[in-house]
Amino acid sequence: MQSGSRVRRITAIALGILMLMSPAPLAFAAINSPLPVNWTVQAGVQAADGVFAAAFLPNSITIDAGDSVSFSGVGQSIYLPPVGKLMPPPWTSSLHAFGGDVYDGSHAVASGVLTTVPYRLTFVKPGTYVYFDPVHPGMEGVVIVQAAGSPYPFDASSYNSVAAHEAEVDLAAGEQALAKVRAKVMDNANGTRTYIEDVDLPDADGVQTALEPLAGSAIHGSVTLTPQPNANDPNGTYAILVQLAGGRAGDRYVGELRYAGVAGPSVPGVSTLWATADAQGRAVFQGTVRSAGVPQGVWEFVVLNAERQSVAACSVTAPAYAYAGYVPASLTIHVGDSVAWREVGVHGVHAVTYEATNTPDAVSSLMVPTASGSHSFDGIGNVSSNVLTSGSSYSLTFDEAGVYRFASPIDDVYHAVMIVNVLPSANRISVVAGALSTTMPAQRIGKAVFVPLQSAIVWMNAIGVSSRIHGLNVVIHAPAVATVSQQVPIEGMVHFAVNGTIIGNALTETAIDPDTGCKALYVCVNDFVNLLNEIGVHTSFDGSIWSAPPASTQPTT
Numbered sequence: 001m002q003s004g005s006r007v008r009r010i011t012a013i014a015l016g017i018l019m020l021m022s023p024a025p026l027a028f029a030a031i032n033s034p035l036p037v038n039w040t041v042q043a044g045v046q047a048a049d050g051v052f053a054a055a056f057l058p059n060s061i062t063i064d065a066g067d068s069v070s071f072s073g074v075g076q077s078i079y080l081p082p083v084g085k086l087m088p089p090p091w092t093s094s095l096h097a098f099g100g101d102v103y104d105g106s107h108a109v110a111s112g113v114l115t116t117v118p119y120r121l122t123f124v125k126p127g128t129y130v131y132f133d134p135v136h137p138g139m140e141g142v143v144i145v146q147a148a149g150s151p152y153p154f155d156a157s158s159y160n161s162v163a164a165h166e167a168e169v170d171l172a173a174g175e176q177a178l179a180k181v182r183a184k185v186m187d188n189a190n191g192t193r194t195y196i197e198d199v200d201l202p203d204a205d206g207v208q209t210a211l212e213p214l215a216g217s218a219i220h221g222s223v224t225l226t227p228q229p230n231a232n233d234p235n236g237t238y239a240i241l242v243q244l245a246g247g248r249a250g251d252r253y254v255g256e257l258r259y260a261g262v263a264g265p266s267v268p269g270v271s272t273l274w275a276t277a278d279a280q281g282r283a284v285f286q287g288t289v290r291s292a293g294v295p296q297g298v299w300e301f302v303v304l305n306a307e308r309q310s311v312a313a314c315s316v317t318a319p320a321y322a323y324a325g326y327v328p329a330s331l332t333i334h335v336g337d338s339v340a341w342r343e344v345g346v347h348g349v350h351a352v353t354y355e356a357t358n359t360p361d362a363v364s365s366l367m368v369p370t371a372s373g374s375h376s377f378d379g380i381g382n383v384s385s386n387v388l389t390s391g392s393s394y395s396l397t398f399d400e401a402g403v404y405r406f407a408s409p410i411d412d413v414y415h416a417v418m419i420v421n422v423l424p425s426a427n428r429i430s431v432v433a434g435a436l437s438t439t440m441p442a443q444r445i446g447k448a449v450f451v452p453l454q455s456a457i458v459w460m461n462a463i464g465v466s467s468r469i470h471g472l473n474v475v476i477h478a479p480a481v482a483t484v485s486q487q488v489p490i491e492g493m494v495h496f497a498v499n500g501t502i503i504g505n506a507l508t509e510t511a512i513d514p515d516t517g518c519k520a521l522y523v524c525v526n527d528f529v530n531l532l533n534e535i536g537v538h539t540s541f542d543g544s545i546w547s548a549p550p551a552s553t554q555p556t557t
Helices: 003-021 156-180 409-414 453-462 525-534
Strands: 038-046 051-057 060-064 068-072 077-080 109-113 119-123 127-132 140-146 184-187 193-199 207-213 220-227 237-245 252-259 273-276 283-290 299-304 310-316 321-323 330-334 338-343 393-398 402-407 417-423 428-433 436-441 443-445 448-452 466-470 473-477 494-498 501-506 508-513 518-524 545-548
Touching (some): 109 119, 453 473, 453 508, 453 518, 501 525, 525 545
Parallel strands (some): 060 140, 193 338
Antiparallel strands (some): 077 109, 338 393, 402 417
């Protein structure tokens, strides 16, 4: 199955969940309602593989004073600060409900962590109100409250369609990010290895949007936001670069980041942005905004002239996604090796915890984990990181063989789990494809690395390349491969045959396979890499780890 089909299938499943949780369409649109209306906003939606649309769906909604909004979700939190205030750092206001169920913008309210019961909040005063999810930094939404009795611009059915599209964009981007993740390993000076484990998914490197002229203006240009990771700043920071053209020489221009359109309120935490146009009418100004991520569909950048007239604007938005899991989901390592977990995302907070009672059916008592244990683990007792926010990490060295189940108690409702299988020390390499990870014996001859032929065949089948051994022939069935160049078989070497055509030969060595205790043929890993690349299966080998795409993306199945 091709990766695009897989993304569409997972997205369809998640959107089905979203639509099931959406309200029945209202019977009115752009007309008055005689009674207050309860609207529904979905706090993200998760696909079966753990990819999470980290956005409020819809991103923005317009209601009347006296109406209420029911926020649905599992594991998210709703926090509304007083108007014009920043959200506190993650986790400081997200665990318990406070502030009541009525909001007028003068005081903060919070839902606590959502379970199966929606959080219903009534808005009593006209205004534009921003809300956050402290459990998923960078996740923001907007409620625009009109005067009571005002006609509604959209009905619930329209918002359902908007929300479904927004979720589809987020999930598709998350699936693409997940497909690009590759396991990483470093060789240490003492002969051990450190395995790099990604927690969450990396966000885009930045967002660039074209400025569009307003009201007959000639101003145009671009706005670029680039993340500035800092583990000591849980709120996060983005650098803002604005490049203008078409201005009037000597005129001063100001840039403002606003919520929900050109006339919306200013985003707090933005440094002053201004510049004077040069003789060619160009201007460049830079600044920062305090935010963990670029939220989907709620920011507007506006350029104003000296008379405070809006002369250019653009929507600053990006797909918002997170991942309730670790990549890869399992590792096989050896005693003395280490695992370093890195929080690479901007829309989630996670942790790494091992509890002696941590079984598949157990529920962690550490809703907010704190660091415990040392950075060396012998399999006895509990160990845990602190809460990991973007840019932070946690490492652990394994001193005892065993199978250890780690989980993120923050994500307990999503079952974010990984298994670390620690083997006795041996001369082995790691092989990884998506969430699948294992090791195989290795013999290093000069600069080349050889592995048992049988182990390589088992691995090829595991990643979706149908293979078997017949004498000295490696027989590969690859229906998606149309034509291959035929080679002459060389006596005494292993022959690679694809769909009955020999396409290559490989030298062999004989050594004891420690997994079987018997003599076995060993073949160079790079010969397999070259073979697979020739039939469209793009693997790579860095001397320590043999990486391959997941089986679901292979063209040979």
